[in-house]
Amino acid sequence: MMDQEQDQADIRAALEQAQKRIAELEARIAAEARERDEHPHWVLELLDSAGIGVWEWDIARDKITWSDAVLATYGVTRESFSGTLDAYMAMVHEDDRARLSERVEQAFAQEEPAYYIEHRLVRPDGEVRSLKAHGFLFRDATGKPYRLAGITQDVTDQKREEAERAAMQQQIIDAQRENLRQLGAPIIPLATNTLAMPLVGALTPERATLVTETLLHAVTERAAEFVILDVTGVPAVxxxxxxxxxxxxxxxxxxxxxxxxxxMQPGVARALVELGVDMSAFVTKADLMGGIAWARKNAKR
Known part of the structure; x- marks a missing residue:
């Protein structure tokens, strides 16, 4: 009798232990399920706060689902967007539509299940936004695509800032080029009728063209009668x-x-003669002061 009661007590204890273990497992499963359910929500909130939208295309149902960030970027409401692929592609800028379609087709062709693309989108109000999009194609066990999902980020402001920086850099480059042009062919007015241009460095064909254009413009603008080309800084001819x-x-x-x-250095003069240059086209003076004196003397005639 005593043994039977002990066996029953042992069985009850074992059952209680098993029930406790089952309860713990059920609690853990429930907690994990809650965590799985809650995980997408806080991830979406985190992405939304960073301006990154999440989207998903259910291929079988042809139904696109967008997060709040995507809706805000595209300028539509959940009720106004039909959710079909055609409706979305109609919003893509016409110049980018074919390129986006090609990237999606490549994913379906199993060439690249993951893709990245930058494209523009035209909102219903006509505003054009620039986007970066990452997508990934999911397939079932048979290899059949069933879902295309990804993220989209609005980079319109970033693109605008990049364009402004590029424009500013181009302005700086243009200004520097103009400064170099002026330094390469500097005009010095010595009198109302006299101009001087000191040349320093090699006189390449390109620079000779610049010098000619600059001088012709200056002579015409100032009605100059005398031009002094100072070649002290020209090392060789x-x-x-x-x-x-x-x-x-x-x-x-x-x-x-x-x-x-x-x-004109002696070596330069000698080289000009050896090259057969007709020196009658020039008046030659030893230095700039001599050239100025020549211009003043001839101006009095």
């Missing part, structure tokens, strides 16, 4: 330099102005 100087002198003389070369 080759065929290009000689041709450049000759072209400059001939162009200026066609406008009725006289040209003087000053500061």
């Amino acid at each position: 080759d065929t290009d330099v000689a041709d450049g100087l000759l072209r400059v002198a001939q162009a200026v003389r066609l406008l009725g102005a006289e040209v003087a070369l000053t500061g």
Whole structure:
């Protein structure tokens, strides 16, 4: 009798222990289920706060679901958007539509299940927004696609800032180029009828063209009668330099102005002669002061 009662007590204890264990397992399962249910919500809230929208396309139902951030970016309400792929593609900028379709088709062709693309979208109010989108195609066990999901970020402000920075950089580059152009062919008015242009460095064909254009403009604008080309800073003369100087002198003389070369080093003069340059096109003076004196003297005639 005593043994039977002990066996029953042991059975009851074992049942209670099993029930307790079952309750613990059920509690854990319930907690994990709650965590799974809650996880997407706080993730969506986190992404929404960062301006990143989440979207999902149920392929079988042709139903697109957007998070609040996507709706806000696209300028639509959940009620006004039909949710079909065609409705979404109609909002994509017409110049980007084919490129986006191609990326999605590549994912379906199993070339790249994951894709990234930047494209523009036209909101119902006509505003154009720039977007970055990451997508991933999900397949079932048979390889059949059943869902396309991803995230979208509005980068319109970023693109605008990049464009503004690029425009500012281009303005700086243009200003620097203009400064270099002016330094490459500087004009110094010495008198109402006299201009001087000191040349420093090699006179390349491109620079010779710049010098000619600058001088012609200045001679015409100021009605100059005398032009002094100071070549003290020209280190050497080759065929290009000689041709450049000759072209400059001939162009200026066609406008009725006289040209003087000053500061010509002996080696430069010798090279010009050896190259067969017709020096009758120039008046030559030892230095800039000599050129100025020449211009003053001839102006009194």
